[in-house]
Amino acid sequence: MDEKNEIMIVDEQSLKDKIYTIRGIQVMIDRDLAEIYGYTTKSFNQQVKNNIEKFPDDFRFQLTREEYDDLRSKNLTSSWGGARYLPYAFSEQGLYMLMSILRGELATKQSITLIRLFKEMKDYIITNQQLMITQKDYMALAARVDENTTDIKEIKENMVTKADLSDFMKLFDAGIDHEEVLILDGQPFKADVAYQKIYRSAKKSIIIVDDYISVKTLQHLVHAKAGVDLTIISDNRNRILKLAEYNDFITEYPKKTVTFLQSQKRAHDRYIVLDNGTTNMKVYHCGASSKDAGKRITTITRLMEIDDYKRTVKELLANPPLTLR
Secondary structure, eight states: OOBOSSOOOOOHHHHHHTOEEETTEEEEEHHHHHHHHTBOHHHHHHHHHTTGGGOOTTTEEEOOHHHHHHHHHHHTOGGGOSOSSOOEEEEHHHHHHHHHHOOSHHHHHHHHHHHHHHHHHHHHHHHTHHHHOOHHHHHHHHHHHHHHHHHHHHHHHHOSOTGGGHHHHHHHHTTOOGGGEEEETTEEEEHHHHHHHHHHTOSSEEEEEOSOOOHHHHHHHTTSOTTOEEEEEOOOGGGOSOHHHHHHHHHHOTTOOEEEEOOTTOOSSEEEEESTTSTTOEEEEESSOGGGTTTSOEEEEEESOOHHHHHHHHHHTTSOBOOOO
């Protein structure tokens, strides 16, 4: 590694000054991160390229010329000088992944500082949500926290020097209560992670059959792969999910449009159907509604004999649309 002799001391204000909003999300730029971690920008990006499979487009993307010029003009980042290449931006998930590839005492120290600051910022926002953020902002924040839980789990499994980062990992283990555990096919998971694991495995479609749905039901669907058709079959009892909440969801995630159909009181239990009509079709029986994920210990079980369910799912898909209000 080609590290600089001097490093940037990370504090809350200096971190905030280096967080920019691009394409509607908060990001940090490669040259700022290189400075924080004590690298040259070139060697920093080389570390990322050596592990490029860990950085999909939503973790790291290259700015366009227009985005770069706009960023410089709005944030007065003249200290960047004349760049010979367009910089890369790292989302919050990308920052967490960086912590798994940048090793050594310096990287560990800076990672711990960064993550503590992010946690303080999140805690402050959540504590003051009624004064500071809208339902749309809170929903988006909750979805990102769900994503981060999964990302951190992956980092913990692949971290080379776990002992060096034990305090860092404790930050993410804190606050996970026993009531948040959900049993999926005999294995315990944090409740939201279990739904993410199921939805991420779908290749063509996801069908949720559940009469009680809420914003949390939508939050889990954020983790479905791009291009997967999303359908919720529900009578939306007690009208827990509001039209305004769904509209906020679509504004935040325009590629996650959901088709709503009535269940017409045909389903007592809750089900998740993946890739309906394909040879890879899967059906899960859920002991509780996804809106209650984390409130009580419950179980999701994959059903292996699904021939009898295929006809029922086909009939449910012919039901009239559900109108949210």
